[in-house]
Amino acid sequence: MSEKVTIATVARHARVSRQTVSNVLNTPHIVREETRQRVQEAIATLGYRVSQAARQMRTGRSRLLAVRIEPTRDGINGSVLDRFLHGLTETAEVAGYRVMLYTADDTAREIAAYEDLLSAYDLDGFVLTGTDHGDPRTAWLAEREVAFVAFGRPWDDLTAHPWVDVDGAAGTARATAHLLARGHRRIGFLGWPAGSGVGDDRRAGWRDALREAGIDPAGLDRAVEDGIAEGEWSMRDLLDADEPPTAVVCASDSLALGALQAVRAADPAVAVIGFDDTPVAAATGLTSVSQPLGEAAARCVDLLTAVLDGDQQSPEPVLLQPSLVLRHTA
Amino acid sequence: MSEKVTIATVARHARVSRQTVSNVLNTPHIVREETRQRVQEAIATLGYRVSQAARQMRTGRSRLLAVRIEPTRDGINGSVLDRFLHGLTETAEVAGYRVMLYTADDTAREIAAYEDLLSAYDLDGFVLTGTDHGDPRTAWLAEREVAFVAFGRPWDDLTAHPWVDVDGAAGTARATAHLLARGHRRIGFLGWPAGSGVGDDRRAGWRDALREAGIDPAGLDRAVEDGIAEGEWSMRDLLDADEPPTAVVCASDSLALGALQAVRAADPAVAVIGFDDTPVAAATGLTSVSQPLGEAAARCVDLLTAVLDGDQQSPEPVLLQPSLVLRHTA
DNA sequence: TATCCGAATTGGATCGTTCAAGATGGCGAG
DNA sequence: CTCGCCATCTTGAACGATCCAATTCGGATA
Numbered sequence A, B: 001m002s003e004k005v006t007i008a009t010v011a012r013h014a015r016v017s018r019q020t021v022s023n024v025l026n027t028p029h030i031v032r033e034e035t036r037q038r039v040q041e042a043i044a045t046l047g048y049r050v051s052q053a054a055r056q057m058r059t060g061r062s063r064l065l066a067v068r069i070e071p072t073r074d075g076i077n078g079s080v081l082d083r084f085l086h087g088l089t090e091t092a093e094v095a096g097y098r099v100m101l102y103t104a105d106d107t108a109r110e111i112a113a114y115e116d117l118l119s120a121y122d123l124d125g126f127v128l129t130g131t132d133h134g135d136p137r138t139a140w141l142a143e144r145e146v147a148f149v150a151f152g153r154p155w156d157d158l159t160a161h162p163w164v165d166v167d168g169a170a171g172t173a174r175a176t177a178h179l180l181a182r183g184h185r186r187i188g189f190l191g192w193p194a195g196s197g198v199g200d201d202r203r204a205g206w207r208d209a210l211r212e213a214g215i216d217p218a219g220l221d222r223a224v225e226d227g228i229a230e231g232e233w234s235m236r237d238l239l240d241a242d243e244p245p246t247a248v249v250c251a252s253d254s255l256a257l258g259a260l261q262a263v264r265a266a267d268p269a270v271a272v273i274g275f276d277d278t279p280v281a282a283a284t285g286l287t288s289v290s291q292p293l294g295e296a297a298a299r300c301v302d303l304l305t306a307v308l309d310g311d312q313q314s315p316e317p318v319l320l321q322p323s324l325v326l327r328h329t330a
Numbered sequence C: 001t002a003t004c005c006g007a008a009t010t011g012g013a014t015c016g017t018t019c020a021a022g023a024t025g026g027c028g029a030g
Numbered sequence D: 001c002t003c004g005c006c007a008t009c010t011t012g013a014a015c016g017a018t019c020c021a022a023t024t025c026g027g028a029t030a
Helices: A006-015 A017-025 A035-046 A054-058 A074-095 A106-121 A136-143 A168-181 A199-214 A228-239 A253-266 A279-285 A294-306 B009-014 B018-026 B035-044 B054-057 B075-094 B107-121 B135-145 B168-181 B197-213 B228-240 B252-268 B279-284 B292-309
Strands: A063-067 A098-102 A125-129 A147-151 A165-166 A187-191 A221-223 A246-251 A271-275 A287-290 A318-320 A323-325 B064-068 B098-102 B125-129 B147-151 B163-166 B185-193 B220-225 B247-250 B271-275 B286-289 B318-319 B323-325
Touching: A006 A017, A006 A035, A006 A168, A017 A035, A054 B054, A054 B107, A063 A074, A063 A106, A074 A125, A074 A294, A074 B075, A074 B098, A074 B220, A098 A106, A098 A253, A098 B075, A106 A136, A106 B054, A125 A294, A125 B098, A147 A294, A165 A294, A168 A187, A168 A199, A168 A246, A168 A271, A168 A287, A168 A323, A187 A199, A199 A221, A199 A318, A221 A228, A228 A246, A253 A271, A253 A279, A253 A323, A253 B279, A279 B252, A279 B279, A287 B064, A294 A318, B009 B018, B009 B035, B009 B197, B018 B035, B064 B075, B064 B107, B075 B098, B075 B125, B075 B147, B075 B292, B098 B107, B125 B135, B125 B292, B135 B147, B147 B292, B163 B279, B163 B292, B168 B197, B168 B247, B168 B271, B168 B286, B168 B323, B185 B228, B185 B318, B197 B220, B220 B228, B220 B286, B228 B247, B228 B252, B247 B252, B252 B271, B252 B279
Parallel strands: A063 A098, A063 A125, A125 A147, A147 A165, A165 A318, A187 A221, A187 A246, A246 A271, A271 A287, B064 B098, B064 B125, B125 B147, B147 B163, B163 B318, B185 B220, B185 B247, B247 B271, B271 B286
Antiparallel strands: A098 B098, A287 A323, B286 B323
16 A cells, blocks of 8 residues: 555654564563553554565574475375375464475485575475485485474484374274274285385284284285276285185275275175375275374474474474274275 | 675675676676676576575565465365466476465455565465456455466456466367267266356356257256265266266266266266366276366466566466366266 | 662664666767 | 767665664662
């Protein structure tokens, strides 16, 4: 509308100095109650907002967080990111931060993106997703003392950096327990080849749950790449065994969906449980393990702001429990 | 590493003044070739980057675009946003802009978010998705002369503001034509209640395609809210008619998925085509109309930067053609 | 009454960039 | 030879916030 409202406008209006207004905003406790209120009122009536650019220039902090938005490899699992992003943005807003996106095709480019974001935009922190064994990104960031949180455990060293994750083993264990309770004994597992932290973890949850129930898991699982087709043929393979399973837990909804197709053709009574509770699962009535993505995002922001606001250097990691969403397939 | 590299560091290193460095960056044509190269070299060796905060403070422009990330209403259609966002971020990066996210539960809050983003972050422009008839957001933005593009037509006045959209009518027409070519004559349509621009458009495409083929569309369509259950019972209703359709075109993958369930129970030969080519469609083998989201995003950025860089006040809107992704269901 | 204290407030400098205006030097026209 | 012009480059000021050091002021103490 009219003139630009700066801290000086507010100061004049409240008959105090610029510094007092600044104190009201940043260190309210050192300002007398009465003065503080007068300033607050002026801020409200004038509709004043701190110029982030000016503040940033002086303090070197931008109140900006960055997340990489991935090239949606697999359409099914890609939609997980969607919910995570929303949660992140929402929680960040409450904490006074904003979320900025960036893309990167490979790790080298991603590090180049860090350099740009840090030096040009003075980014405060990063949220990483899908960190790997010995991830060069975390090393790079740690070396430069840039604040970051990973959504996903650093599998080699759990204290390497702050992280938030969902307990995948607990998820598959829960799914297995559900099937056991339903009377199933021969419960199979469709997962990925050994070596990926996430995949091994999910397989372990199933295996341990079976063993605990006194059942030998040997021969009841298969390891394939992720995908619907892979799920279908490996399930068919499983069903062709001497003693085929009467139920199967899968490491992803993609695999589960494939398994479902094999099951429909062979023996529709076989129960199937997926992982991630993607829209596809909801749409097809697939029972699936659901990750609390909104909460995961919120905790990521919590950890990051804890570091940024100097409360603590390395806040306690967070391991969230998934839940089982029951639908028609189990 | 060492000291912070500012424009002054570069100037000293290249033995020119600050302003000359600034000119190299912003108005290279007024700098002598030889000097320009020397400055460019200095920039490269020192790894200098413009401080966006300082630039923003002086110019009032932030090179930041904002997009709202929605609360993922329907999981199925929600994942469309994912792909769009990725395209947006990627194209924006090339044009020297960054994408910032925000959330808002309703229109009033969204406008409040505009105020904050504009005054606190000096946002340059907005990308709106899902604009409605007489959308208060577009009015608000237009009144304040804030740059924005909508992904989705302003249905009441096509010249109201810059927009990018996908030709939904062409999509359903293409789907219908495909079915006609396959020999189908009684082709039904499952769509939404009249009143939504997008829905009416998609219905019109089907209707006109049928008429053009000399077929009366009367009685062959249903109008229901979006959803799998709705799709299922309205399809069942359609199949119960005297002369049931042998194929059906749907306004969304959700409806199509419901229709598919009804079809499987009644007459598996009936062909079904969805809309949006969501991951669910890919996973379930549903033939669907696919929107070029990546390109749509890119064109949004193009339009927005055209306005921002002052090339033109109101650039020509863009209408993109969807394509038909053939799978098993048609 | 003089002195001191600390809480509250003030004015000036500063962050890194761009804008506006001024300086320099070469060259051709009068 | 001088003037003006153009192209090129330089200098000082400003954007709006925060930090720092200095100052005011009411009240407690000697």
